[in-house]
Amino acid sequence: MSDAIREWVETETGLTTIWLHPNAPRPDRPYAGLQILNVSRLGDPVRGDVNEDGESELQMERELTVSVNIHEASDNPDPRSALDTATDLRDSLDALSVLEPLRAGGFAFRGVELLADTPTALETSWEPRATFDVRFGTTKTRIDDLGVVEKVVFDGTVEDIEFEFIAQTED
DSSP states (O other): OTHHHHHHHHHHHOSEEEESSOSSOOOSSSEEEEEEEEEEEOSOOEEOOOOTTSEEEEEEEEEEEEEEEEEOOTTOSOTTHHHHHHHHHHHHTTOHHHHHHHHHTTOEEEEEOOOEEOOEEOSSSEEOEEEEEEEEEEEEEEEEEOOOOOEEEEEEEETTEEEEEEEEOOO
16 A cells, blocks of 8 residues: 555656665665654544444554655765755645545645755765655554354343243344
């Protein structure tokens, strides 16, 4: 499901886009890196009715915060190239042509946080970098298997009268 976010960044920037912290080497610069900072649970789930199989659908609302990191090539003559790319990417979230594919992928844009110019010193040069965090709403669906009652057995006394009652549910 998170591929919709990666595809948004890759499409809008033209950069190879990866999820950070994989057990693999990073691509050559320039590239964009994504990192999920947190997934917040919002409120109680919406519980559906129990069906004939004893299952109920739970819809759980979440808010996902993703850090977007733009890494430009260190030989880029423009020291603000990463900032310009990140600014354009952030601003793309105002376009319906961007929001609709994100929604189709299960993400509703909620807001964007501070955009920061964060160049990093390499061995012999500076690497232009820029970052911002973006928040998306998403819904996780889960099936809660409550089971079904197949037989009810009552064996007891009511007002000094003993009862034994067995009820079988129909198929």
